[in-house]
Amino acid sequence: MVKRTLTLEPLLWLLFSAGGVVAALVIPVLLLLFGLAFPLGWLSPPSHAHMLAVLGHPLSRVTIFVSCTLLLFHWAHRFRYTLYDGLQIKHLNELIVLLCYGGVLVGSIAAGYLVWQLP
Amino acid sequence: MDDRITLRLARYRPEEEAEPTFEEYEVPCRKDWVVLDGLNYIKDQLDGTLSFRWSCRMGICGSCGMTVNGEPKLTCETFLTDYAPGPVRIEPLQNFPVIRDLIVEMTDFMQKLTTIKPWIVRDEERPLAEGEYRQTPDEMSEYMQYSMCINCMLCYAACPVYSLDPKFIGPAAIALAQRYNLDSRDEGSGERLDILSQHEGIWACTFVGECTEVCPKDVDPAGAIQRYKLDAALTSLKSFLLPWGAR
């Protein structure tokens, strides 16, 4: 039998897709609330205590960490190809990969740390 | 009835010039004339040196693809009146090397087509005496859409990924691979996956969707590729998690 060539591409693509789903499902409503509705005073923001309760729930911590990581993967994958196609700089491949997935790593660590340190 | 319309044609004569130039011709613009009729009029009446491909003039042989006003089209089903009052710009298909005038070089596709094994792969061939493979209309409808491809190359002309990286296997070839993968009679999807999961295969496609946009036969190569990606990703995830599992 032919040996399957193992590449990371399928894995990255799955992460990208999962991130795409998360992005489509939850970002709009969160941005609407925190980015526009609260700052512009359409709605009054929740109390600190409530936010702490919501975010501090163990389930939310895990969700937030995972979501952030997936979103970053989504970004990295798309951005990488945008750079390839839009600017035709595929020859800088290594640099781009470093930039994108480095970003994912840094972002995930940050997200991990932040949800961890929530009181 | 006999309005006229100007066609601005890209000409390229490799023996004489380094780059294509444009030339203008005036042709009758009749209600039932397609761009191809205009070109034939030029070739027959005005300038015999104009070169282009065509054959069936009924949208099935796939040889008459050209760029009409910037869009890839089958010229035998693109009406002149839709472009009145003109002028209409006609160029060879994009993303391919131009051999001459409106003729492009497409052996690249022919080679790629062979690599994806577009035939029924069976571990064991069924003897003729045992009759046909059973296949219900539902099973058939799984792949039917992808078998409609006429190899007209419009999708390649539209795909930006192909324009930037000619090594990309490209929409029609992948759609045809899917056509056989999804055929209940076929057992070759594993072999094809090895070829298509290389970087120039499915993963290079960023789902621009242009290919589906321009396809005259509603093959939906973009969908085929997406579907393939999902299948391929799950398969490789499986073999990643259970490396000692099946195969």
Added chain:
Amino acid sequence: MRAAIAIAETNPRLRVAVVSKVYPMRSHTVSAEGGAAGVIAADDSLDEHAYDTISGGDWLCDQDAVDEFVKEAPQELLRLEHWGCPWSRTPEGRIAVRAFGGMQKKRTWFAADKTGFHMLHTLFQTSLKYTSVVRYDEWFVTKLLVDDGRVQGVVAIELMSGKIQPILAKAVILCTGGCGRVFPFTTNASIKTGDGMALAYAAGAPLKDMEFIQYHPTGLPFTGILITEAARAEGGWLLNKDGYRYLQDYNLGTPEPEPVLRSMELGPRDRLSQAFVKEVEKGRAIDGPYGAVVHLDLRHLGRQVIDAKIPFVRELCQKYQNIDPVKELIPVRPVIHYVMGGVHTDIDGATPLAGLYAAGEVACVSINGANRLGSNSLPELLVFGARAGRAAAEYASTQTDPNSSLLAQAEDERRRLERDFLHKTDGAERLATIRTEMQETMEQGAGIYRSGEGLTRAADRLRELQERFRNVAMQDSSRTFNTELTAVLELSFMLDVAESIVHCALRREESRGAHQRTDFTGRDDERFLAHSLNYRNSDGSSRVEYLPVTITRWLPGERVYGR
């Protein structure tokens, strides 16, 4: 393509060159819509298929060939199924069959209404599997190389580069399709210019039954795009100006709401096209911008049937005529569709010229007789393609390598092409003008109804056109993809084929199948139950001989439809 696979399978050590002036999947088979006949239904039998074919061909078919054909057709179609051809299915997943003109049982296999398309792509894609098949795509053959009484290769132009080069071979199989383009109004693609017939004729092989040219009764006016017979098989009606199903006046049965096999709209093509001419004479046709038409009515079938069974018909009507057959009548008229005649071959595709084989529309094995039945041609390609492939492979295995004297011949041919066309600077005749005049001549002289007088006139005009052809002007001297060069060569082929058609038609003083003489209205089995064979004499003139038809089981009878 079928032949190439057969060779590759028969003897994998033989190297096969497939030479085609277009990419193989662009060949004209791709346009065939309706289906391919092969006996598979439980209530059907090989004998019935054979009988339909023979009576449809007005007893001019060789019955041994027909027997072989009907026997192998289902096998070949099945083999195609195994190669992946998406034949339409019954709900249980078996092969579905539909009715077709002139057939008394439902036996036509179909892949919606793009049968030829699916067949060709399946064949082409399957052929990619065989490493011994080398393709010469977009190579245009200009001459057969004959030496020592046998054909040993061809001379071809590689269009992309303009290189003129011999391709030597131990055997050559011609599969170059028909010659519909000698007429002005045809369903045939621009590549169907009778090249193979002219090549074989020039090399000394005889052309058989060239006078039999089939008109298809339902083509769209102007473009000549074909509306498949399947449209009638699914229940379409032909109406004249008064909305009347006029076929009932022509001894083709009585109108029923449901399609009845071998009756009315499902009668054979020659009869239907002849009825059209009569209808025009009676002034009951409809005047359109491109001449008289009648209407094809599909409206009563409803959208669902149309979309499921004949979607391509709807697509074509909408795209090219701006008509939706679900709601509107389709204007149609008879259109040149198929040539029954071709290079004379035996039942294994072998021509009288050693080393030369032919299969497909270019050949005349003689299963089509004086009128081909719809859906018999596609299986013919398969059956006789495969047979020719096997026979040629066997022949080639016994032959020595082609001798080198051929190279000198090829060199001559190259010089001829360059002198007469590429480097030609004089000449005053426009290529397109000669072509148009030839086509008009053919339509006037050798159309649905012919007369001795008309044919003689046509023969004279063609002679004159041959003369004028010598004075044709060439504008393009480029080597790269010189389509003017191919056009001029095609014209020269077509002129030869046209002359052959007219000569054979003039000699055949009877009316049979697609050949209807106004001056000899009856069938004359005494004198003409025979194939015409058109040879080229060494001085370039042509000669027609006759070969008796092989009759094994069915004696000639009357063709009866609609009863």
Added chain:
Amino acid sequence: MSERPTYTPFHPRWYRPPVSTWWWLKRPSSRAFILRELSSIFVAWFVVFFLLLVAAVGRGEAAYQEFLRWATNPGSVLINLVSLLFVVFHAVTWFNLAPRAMVVHIRGKRVPGKLIAASNYGAWVVTSILVAWIILAGSR
């Protein structure tokens, strides 16, 4: 073994037109494509913005109020508005295209694409309401 079917090795002078860097400006559909691809940047921005929020909540009441105040500055509102538009664009294209990649069979019958897209939109509405409800439950 014989060699693979080969094509004519002869190469006349072909002309290969260069691809412009700005190819994606030429056709409306490719412009839409680039916009969709660019949405990823705003996804990244959202992650940053959201993590800032999480950080602020983590540092206590004062920091949280500070964050809310900071979010009212016109620059941040503008970015968030643009991001919102992009992400909604992303969501719409994503949901519309999903049925093409996913072919779902229920009892052997293929589920029509429209239904899949519709259920995606349904899921979108439900999650949005759920998230909003969780958060707004605590607003005064």
